[in-house]
Amino acid sequence: MAAETSNPPEENESILTSAPRQAVRPFLRVLEGIGSCLRLLLEAARHIPTLPRQFGRFIEQCYLIGYTTLPIVAILSFFIGSVLALQSGYAAANIGPKQFIGLLVGLSMARELGPVMAAVLLAGRVGSAIAAELASMKVYQEIDALETMNIPPARMLVLPRLAAVLAMMPVLTIMSDLVGWFGGAIVAKYTHFISIEPASYFATMRQYMDFGDVLNGLVKAEIFGFAVVLVCCNIGLNTRGGPREIGASVTRAVVTSLILILVLDYFVTKALM
Amino acid sequence: MNPSASVTSPRQGSAAVGVSVEGLSKDFSGFPVLRGISLTVNPGEIFVLMGPSGSGKSVLLKHVVGLERPSAGRVLVDGHDAADPATRGRVRMALVFQAGALFNSMTVYDNLALYPREHRLGTEAAIRDKVMRSLQMLSLENAAGKVPAELSGGMRKRVAIARALVMEPQLMLYDEPTSELDPVMSATISEVIATLREQYHVTSIVVSHDRDLALGIADRVGILMGGRLVSLGPPADLRAPSDPRVADFLNPSIDLRNPRFRRLAG
Numbered sequence: 201m202a203a204e205t206s207n208p209p210e211e212n213e214s215i216l217t218s219a220p221r222q223a224v225r226p227f228l229r230v231l232e233g234i235g236s237c238l239r240l241l242l243e244a245a246r247h248i249p250t251l252p253r254q255f256g257r258f259i260e261q262c263y264l265i266g267y268t269t270l271p272i273v274a275i276l277s278f279f280i281g282s283v284l285a286l287q288s289g290y291a292a293a294n295i296g297p298k299q300f301i302g303l304l305v306g307l308s309m310a311r312e313l314g315p316v317m318a319a320v321l322l323a324g325r326v327g328s329a330i331a332a333e334l335a336s337m338k339v340y341q342e343i344d345a346l347e348t349m350n351i352p353p354a355r356m357l358v359l360p361r362l363a364a365v366l367a368m369m370p371v372l373t374i375m376s377d378l379v380g381w382f383g384g385a386i387v388a389k390y391t392h393f394i395s396i397e398p399a400s401y402f403a404t405m406r407q408y409m410d411f412g413d414v415l416n417g418l419v420k421a422e423i424f425g426f427a428v429v430l431v432c433c434n435i436g437l438n439t440r441g442g443p444r445e446i447g448a449s450v451t452r453a454v455v456t457s458l459i460l461i462l463v464l465d466y467f468v469t470k471a472l473m
Numbered sequence: 474m475n476p477s478a479s480v481t482s483p484r485q486g487s488a489a490v491g492v493s494v495e496g497l498s499k500d501f502s503g504f505p506v507l508r509g510i511s512l513t514v515n516p517g518e519i520f521v522l523m524g525p526s527g528s529g530k531s532v533l534l535k536h537v538v539g540l541e542r543p544s545a546g547r548v549l550v551d552g553h554d555a556a557d558p559a560t561r562g563r564v565r566m567a568l569v570f571q572a573g574a575l576f577n578s579m580t581v582y583d584n585l586a587l588y589p590r591e592h593r594l595g596t597e598a599a600i601r602d603k604v605m606r607s608l609q610m611l612s613l614e615n616a617a618g619k620v621p622a623e624l625s626g627g628m629r630k631r632v633a634i635a636r637a638l639v640m641e642p643q644l645m646l647y648d649e650p651t652s653e654l655d656p657v658m659s660a661t662i663s664e665v666i667a668t669l670r671e672q673y674h675v676t677s678i679v680v681s682h683d684r685d686l687a688l689g690i691a692d693r694v695g696i697l698m699g700g701r702l703v704s705l706g707p708p709a710d711l712r713a714p715s716d717p718r719v720a721d722f723l724n725p726s727i728d729l730r731n732p733r734f735r736r737l738a739g
Binding site (some may be wrong): 236253267333336340341342344345347348351355391 | 568578
């Protein structure tokens with residue numbers, strides 16, 4: 201009986217001590233994730249001198265990250281540019297300054313939507329594939345096999361991907377900008393309540409935009425793309441458990457990447473202003 | 474299979490290495506898996522580690538190759554701490570994983586060529602020569618262009634051994650090399666392990682449940698139970714073990730009147 205009465209205070213104490221622990225756990229996991237990514241980045245950076253002899257892997261990753269993502273980026277950007285022109289034309293119909301539709305689409309695509317959409321598609325298409333491949337290699341002990349062969353996974357699997365995304369993000373972003381601008385121009389010409397000639401549409405764009413606006417978007421795209429690939433590599437390489445965890449890692453990688461893109465977008469935009 | 478085929482001459486300065494396990498303990502989330510293991514494996518020896526499933530054999534093997542860090546104690550490979558990643562650069566160790574751990578996106582040839590290519594151990598022609606001789610030794614020449622998904626279980630094991638062989642290791646570790654194989658293939662794998670030691674004086678640690686393998690090729694056999702080393706000696710000791718737990722493990726009787734699962738439940 202005495203033993204029974206002595207138990208409840210201990211339980212209460214454990215509840216009290218565990219409650220704050222539960223509350224801070226998500227923050228600790230975020231910090232752990234950041235630390236783990238930075239460690240992986242440093243490990244990959246240590247092997248930069250080996251990049252020239254990994255040229256084949258670099259090109260392969262450029263193909264996967266750039267070439268295979270390009271069509272979907274183009275399709276999506278075309279419609280984003282079109283919708284931007286349509287919505288701004290609808291809003292401007294009552295006020296009048298339709299000539300600024302070109303500027304609005306141009307700036308929105310170059311500074312914001314081009315890099316963000318390229319990064320979002322990168323996360324969905326390439327990030328998920330990276331996480332799935334590396335998680336599968338981890339679960340099926342291929343990563344362990346590499347380590348026993350004294351081949352650092354950061355050198356062979358992470359570094360070529362990081363280098364490739366740095367090379368390909370500007371290509372994807374410029375393609376996104378251009379296709380978005382042309383999508384807007386087509387809609388601006390053929391929508392009855394807008395009816396702006398492409399020459400006028402692009403003239404305002406040229407008049408009020410400069411290369412700095414495009415560069416701003418390219419810098420953002422590089423940061424987003426690099427972060428997405430690093431996070432997806434890190435999540436894939438830290439997968440534990442069986443085949444079921446591969447799916448969980450892919451989901452985690454995509455969700456984390458999307459959150460990261462939007463959070464980084466605010467801070468990078470503010471920093472570049 | 475052609476165990477007598479010459480694969481490649483051991484590299485200059487290559488010599489078998491000894492392994493020393495000193496008071497090794499390992500916990501996973503507070504659950505003890507290894508408890509104070511101490512043993513020594515001599516250079517050039519074939520040491521077979523046996524024990525029931527879940528007794529910690531594979532975990533011990535992962536400590537030797539540096540894939541796990543000890544909770545207490547240490548493992549020394551040729552005098553270097555196995556937990557230090559630099560040790561893998563000093564001592565050539567190869568682990569033949571239970572499931573092969575072949576790179577699924579590569580052909581068998583590329584699986585074998587990866588190590589020499591990454592460490593720049595010769596021209597592509599020299600690497601090709603070395604890889605083909607390794608494949609030849611394990612009768613896998615025709616599998617060079619296949620991907621692992623196209624191979625049978627026995628072939629995957631042999632490819633895993635061939636891949637380890639290309640590394641010209643000083644220490645070979647085998648995790649259940651004969652599991653899931655038919656008796657003839659099991660005997661063949663045992664012969665390959667013994668031949669590799671004879672030809673290259675490589676130190677071998679073999680984790681296995683296979684009593685025939687232990688009796689046939691081991692210099693010494695250790696038996697792990699519940700994370701403790703309960704028996705260590707020559708394979709002849711396996712024929713008449715003094716410990717009743719070891720005797721039951723090595724010669725389990727089938728008693729339909731009083732089955733083991735009921736005894737354990739009781």
